[in-house]
Each structure stands twice: as C-alpha cells, then as structure tokens.
Amino acid sequence: MIEVNNISFKYAGQKNLVFDDFSLELKQDNIYGLLGKNGTGKSTLLYLIAGLLRPKKGTVSFDGIETKLRKPETLQDIFIVPEEFDLPAMTLDEYVKINRPFYPLFSTTVLEGCLKDFELTSDVKLNALSMGQKKKVFMAFALATNTKVLLMDEPTNGLDIPSKSQFRKVVTQYMTGDRTLIISTHQVHDVEQLLDHILILSPQKLLLNASVAEITEKYTFEYRTPDNMEDALYAEPSLQGNAVIAPRKEGYAETQVNLELLFNAVNEGKI
C-alpha cells in the first residue's frame, strides 16, 4: 500500500542525512505507532509519505503512485494532521462546506459522531478555538474524510486528560474498514492500547518493525522482584518493582505491551 524505497533525505543547510537508503512497507488496515527520539525523522517520514517533502533519492509511493507528484487521486486518499497547524477564520460548517467536496467518501455521520464525542458543535468559529479544541476539530474532520491513509503527528499533544480518552474512543470507533492510521508520538501511554504495529526509528534506520501480536507472542512484559531477574532481557526499576521484558515462555498468557519499556529496550539494543 505505502512503499518507501531506498530513500535519502536531508534538510537544506544540514550536514546529516535524516534518511539514508531507508525502506519501509506499510500495509492497509493497521494502526501504526511511529516512535523515536527527537530528531530521528518521525515527522519527516510522515511529510514524505504525504508528499509534502521530496526525497533526494528513492521513492515513496501509495498504491504504486509516487506521493511527491501530489496527484489528486493520491491526495484524496491521504490526510495528515500535523503537530502544528492553522485553521482559517471561519466556522466549522463553512470549513466543511468548502473542503468536503474534495473527499468523495466524506461522512457527515462520522464528523457529527466525532464532534459529539469531543463535546464540540459544528458552528464553532475555528479561529476562536484553543489549540486543543482546534486539534479535536481537525481530527474529527480528518476521520470524516474517510481517506485510506491517515497520518497524525503527535495527536495527543495539547489535549487535556478527558480529551485523550475521547481521542482513543473516536479512533477505535471510526478507524474501520481498510483504513491505515500512522501515529507519530512521544506520548506512548496515550496510544499504546490502539496500536497494531510498532515502528521505532533511530537516526537513518528502523530499529523495530513488528506487529503488536508478534511482540506479545515473543515477549512478556511484567513487574518482578529483584530475586526473579534471571531471564530478563531488559529491566527498569519502578514503584511496583522491576519493570521487565523477558522472553515469553510457552503456555504462559500474553501480556500487554509496555510501550515505554519496549522503546527503551530497543534503543538500548537489548531487543
């Protein structure tokens, strides 16, 4: 569906390449979590997928068409919610009226449902909203476009505590069918229950590219006492004891992924 083939990319005026001969394949009907330290190229990768940036070498294509060409057929199937954005000085109704004709699968039902969950109305003035409210409105619009690919850069930044659970609710409810969502975030606890697949980036390369099912099948995430650490692959002290990643033993139940622990383990090279 989305193929990133041997791309190289660097920002003008910078010495280091953000990506060098980087490849990745993303399949439909998945919610991907894109994780990485600051400056590893998470947002850059989203912009490259959306066609807002152009790789120096290699190709990024969606259903076989290069996204940098920004063809209407491609753009009506890709929507990005950037970390920072501006909305025009108009009401949401007006915004929807001028933008929805570009998205053939746009659903008013989804929009209304999302707005209801986010406790917003469609007559809000976009330029009078707080950043968190703007984000909720834009995410509601993004979900309503029903594009095959939805890219979200730090979607929970700026959201208050109830809004974070509202966000999880709307994503679970409306990311249905053959849609793919790629969430780039540092707020791992906000999204860990949503994800089907984890991608961890380090400068220029992919450290981990595995489905949650594969991870939970292979590893166990639990809290242990210090005298029970013999098979631990990675451990961190915590208030509940040591947070541990260990190989999952046969016959043992699968545990829920502790994304923060997994991220640290991968970055330390323990997995």
Place this chain on the structure above:
Amino acid sequence: MIQFNLCRFGKLVKWMLQGDKRYLIKSFLQVLVVMLLIFIFFTILINTTGDDPHGYKSCGIAAFAMVVVNLVLGPALMFYSMEGKHDMQALMLLPASNFEKYLVRHLNWILTLILATLAFFAADVLQYLIHLVLGHDYVRFVGSVIVNDMIGPIASSRYASEAFRPRFIASMTVLVIWFQSLYAIGATLIRTRKFSWVFTTVFIILLGFLVYKIQGYVEAIQLNDHSSAGDYAIGFGFYLVWAMINYCLSYRFFCRTQVISKFVNF
C-alpha cells in the same frame, strides 16, 4: 503530465474565494482608502499650478502608475494572501492537481487586480461626491482625466499612426506578459512570499542592464518602431517564447514546493 478537471477547478475556486475572502476585502478597502487619500491630497490639500491647476492630472498619474505597477507585479503577489507554511500545506494537500492549484493562485492576483480597479472607481466616485458637497466647481472624474488628458494626447501624437498603433499595443502587451512571467518565477522560486517581488525586481533590473548591453549587438530583440517588420516579429516572438519558458519554469518550481523553510524553492 498536466491534469485539469473543470469541475474540480470550480471547487478549488470556491475554496480559494472562501479562504481568501478577508484578504480580498482588505485589499479592496486598502486600495480604496489609499486612492481616496491621494485624490484628496492632490485636489484639496495642496495647490498645484501650471497645466494641472486643480491636481487632477497628478491624481491621474498616480492612479495610472498604481494600475501599471499592480498589473506588472501581479503574479509576484499570487501567494501574498497565504500566511505561512501552514497555509501552503493546506493548499498542497488539497486533492486537486498542481496545475489547478497553480491556476487558482494566478486567479487570486487577477481578482485582486480587478478589485483594485473597482476600488479606484469607487474612490473616484467618492472624491467626486466630496467635491460636490464642498461646492467645488472644478470637480471631475479622475478616470475621465486619464482617458482625455493622458491617453488622448498620446493617441493623437506619433502613436496615432495607423501602421504603428497595433505594433505599439502588441509590444506593450508582450512586455507586460514578459515582466509578469519573471514575477511568476519569483513568486514560486523565492519562499519569502511577502517580499518575493523585491528580489525579483532587483533581478529584473540586473537583467535590464544585460538586455540593454546585448541590444546594441542583437537587433532582433528590439521592439521599437525603427526596427523592420521582420526584426520586430522576431523580437516579439523572442519575448513571447521567453515568457512562456518562464511560466513553465514557474509551474515546475510550484510543483516542487516543499513545506520546509529555505530561501529558494529548489
């Protein structure tokens, strides 16, 4: 391959009009106020003498100069209404073709020019009414001054020659298109949208020196009334082809636009 769909372009025009509504209204009001102030300044506040006793000719010159500058500089302002990278991002991500988006940005400056012309007429009517209220018997429309006192004498002089008039009008048209094409390149190449016209003007001045130097040796690029019909045709074609190449380049730069901050859009 260039993609164009009339229905989608119509949607894009609506999108642009709605998004730029405030900018267009603001532009109209700005020109209206500036024009009105200029008209009042020349016809009421200062005393002009000689062949322009009531200041109307000065108003005409000022208005005519503004129209010419707006006409020539127009394409440099094609992204002027866009606030920054977020607006560009919204445009780039809209499901329409690059060509449709490029055309709609040209439509934006053309619309601004039309609104500026309407603002000129509105300011002219307002100054007329103000003079009537003040009881001035020398009241005139600036538009009529431009037509009768400025264009009229030119039309009745050397340019009245039946043979030369079409050549003059065609030369001016092709020169305006050529200038506009250079400003179109500036608008898509230089990322500082608000000041792309400044950098392009500097470039055009430098280019002007170069063309002036070459002109002595290459007769073919002359567009004046001394050149032979053949030379004139070559010169005309030369500027037109150059302008077309500039527009193609400008479109190519637009297609390659990225949402990262750099000085030029390569």
